[in-house]
Amino acid sequence: MAYTKNPTISTYSTERVQLTREINTRTGGLVTKDEDFLNVIIEPEKNKEARDSRSFVMKRAGSQQIVASVGASSVRGMHYWTDQDKLFYAVGNTIYIYSVTAGTTATLAAAFGTTTGEVGFTEFLYDNGTTVVIATDGTTLLQVDSSNTKTVCVDADMPTHYPFPVFIDGYLFVAKTSSADVYNSDLNNPMSWTAGNFLSAEMEPDKVVRICKLNNYLLVFGTESIEYFWDAGNASGTPMQRNDTPVKLSTYLSGFAQYGNQIYYIGRSASGQPDVFLMEDFKSRSVGTPSISRYLNSLTGSSGDWKAGLLSIQGHNFYVMNAGTYTYVFDVETQLWGRWAFAQNTGFLIQNAVGFTNGTRYYPFFSLTGDSALYALNESVYQDTGVTFTAQLVTEASDFGTMNRKTMKRLSIIGDRPTSSGIVKLSWSDDDYKSFSDARDVEMDQDLPATYNLGSFRQRIFKCAYTNNSLWRVQEIEVDINKGNS
Numbered sequence: 001m002a003y004t005k006n007p008t009i010s011t012y013s014t015e016r017v018q019l020t021r022e023i024n025t026r027t028g029g030l031v032t033k034d035e036d037f038l039n040v041i042i043e044p045e046k047n048k049e050a051r052d053s054r055s056f057v058m059k060r061a062g063s064q065q066i067v068a069s070v071g072a073s074s075v076r077g078m079h080y081w082t083d084q085d086k087l088f089y090a091v092g093n094t095i096y097i098y099s100v101t102a103g104t105t106a107t108l109a110a111a112f113g114t115t116t117g118e119v120g121f122t123e124f125l126y127d128n129g130t131t132v133v134i135a136t137d138g139t140t141l142l143q144v145d146s147s148n149t150k151t152v153c154v155d156a157d158m159p160t161h162y163p164f165p166v167f168i169d170g171y172l173f174v175a176k177t178s179s180a181d182v183y184n185s186d187l188n189n190p191m192s193w194t195a196g197n198f199l200s201a202e203m204e205p206d207k208v209v210r211i212c213k214l215n216n217y218l219l220v221f222g223t224e225s226i227e228y229f230w231d232a233g234n235a236s237g238t239p240m241q242r243n244d245t246p247v248k249l250s251t252y253l254s255g256f257a258q259y260g261n262q263i264y265y266i267g268r269s270a271s272g273q274p275d276v277f278l279m280e281d282f283k284s285r286s287v288g289t290p291s292i293s294r295y296l297n298s299l300t301g302s303s304g305d306w307k308a309g310l311l312s313i314q315g316h317n318f319y320v321m322n323a324g325t326y327t328y329v330f331d332v333e334t335q336l337w338g339r340w341a342f343a344q345n346t347g348f349l350i351q352n353a354v355g356f357t358n359g360t361r362y363y364p365f366f367s368l369t370g371d372s373a374l375y376a377l378n379e380s381v382y383q384d385t386g387v388t389f390t391a392q393l394v395t396e397a398s399d400f401g402t403m404n405r406k407t408m409k410r411l412s413i414i415g416d417r418p419t420s421s422g423i424v425k426l427s428w429s430d431d432d433y434k435s436f437s438d439a440r441d442v443e444m445d446q447d448l449p450a451t452y453n454l455g456s457f458r459q460r461i462f463k464c465a466y467t468n469n470s471l472w473r474v475q476e477i478e479v480d481i482n483k484g485n486s
Contacts, residue, residue, distance in 0.1 A: 011484060015400050017462065017477040019393055020044060020055035023337050025291045028298030031326065033433040036394040037338040041316055044334060058473035059391035059466060060340065061313045062381040066365065067098055067374035075367035079121030080356040081133055084146055087365065088133055090119035091372040095135060097148055100358050106148045112137045120163035124172060127188050134172060134190055138163040143190060157193040159183050166213050169231045171239060173218060175208040182211055182220055184238055199238040201227045203247050210252065215261055215281065221252040246282035255308035255321055264319045266306055273297055276321065276330065292328060292337060299324040309353025311364045313377040322350045342368065343387035382469045391466045397432065397459040404484040408454035413442055415474030421445050422472060425465040430457040
């Protein structure tokens with residue numbers, strides 16, 4: 001009888017490459033090395049009852065222009081007035097009032113004496129039930145009623161202030177520039193001010209840079225601290241009193257964005273490194289990563305130029321941070337970071353963002369730096385204003401459990417089958433991101449989206465790019481390899 005014996009160890013195997021991971025770059029500002037997720041949303045499915053732990057990567061929704069540009073300058077500020085279905089936005093020294101349902105625009109010309117810098121908006125409720133919109137550039141403060149009539153404050157006791165007005169309990173609050181003082185209007189009258197009606201945030205020897213409302217508190221951001229004030233009903237001067245317990249020692253830089261009772265901003269940690277923070281109720285915590293901190297620390301421009309906004313789309317809420325060359329995006333639900341780029345640009349240069357519901361439809365409006373047009377994300381398109389953009393994911397290096405030289409026979413992309421042709425451009429790097437192979441087309445509209453004979457390697461990085469104007473959703477990469485023995 002002939003002698004036969006099967007090998008005791010097989011070096012052939014089928015392996016999976018996980019695609020849903022946290023971005024982890026080794027140096028700040030470098031996106032040509034290490035993992036990267038561009039224009040995609042990471043969506044984990046976790047159901048303990050069903051033991052479902054799948055994760056998906058899908059292309060973000062596209063956008064369309066809603067209101068045409070009125071000039072070659074940035075939108076200075078935006079606000080949606082729910083009761084009137086009006087979107088207010090400032091360009092130059094003019095306020096534009098866009099009726100979302102009617103699609104018409106009213107203009108309040110020469111509203112401000114300035115043409116650049118931020119403009120802040122808030123609503124003010126009078127005790128007779130009348131609501132108006134307050135707008136300010138820090139020098140001129142005015143109110144606009146439901147008939148689009150403006151009234152300008154001419155009271156000399158109103159201080160020059162930062163353009164972040166806040167309404168609480170019948171008062172309008174503004175932070176005086178280059179001071180530690182926050183002034184309040186007279187009760188029930190945002191057009192009337194009294195010289196002695198102000199509070200001083202003096203817990204730390206710093207100056208106020210921004211104020212906002214969080215729940216029933218007035219938050220005062222200084223350069224080195226955050227203080228909480230509440231309405232104590234004082235008979236004279238300011239109605240506010242400080243709550244000493246939740247005072248935070250935190251450096252505020254920029255990137256303010258508010259989502260309900262959550263406030264996101266860019267600041268500095270106790271060590272002095274820049275980071276992204278979440279303020280919720282009395283708690284503050286970092287939501288950045290070492291990679292995000294390294295990126296912010298690599299920037300050489302003014303932190304005052306960094307912008308941020310909150311946009312909601314495809315069942316997710318995103319803090320969109322436009323700082324330096326790139327735009328990093330934080331998913332509020334998954335706590336994961338990625339990157340977005342508008343159309344063929346390097347970044348998603350968000351300047352303002354306003355999300356609101358009109359009837360049964362949600363509108364995520366935004367403006368871009370250097371552009372006075374208004375845009376909205378739209379889940380029915382996967383281009384930006386008709387311009388193709390690329391959804392791309394780059395994996396970390398995979399060695400499949402050994403540094404032996406391996407050969408790869410087959411690679412399949414596991415994902416949804418589109419209704420028509422959907423081409424993924426696949427390439428790989430075997431030299432730690434220094435160079436990538438020529439891209440191969442992998443057609444997703446087939447039973448097995450695959451490519452074959454991918455050569456030898458010790459560690460391999462994969463890059464998948466998708467430009468079609470359609471949804472792209474993938475789960476994993478599957479490969480057939482021979483791990484070798486040396």
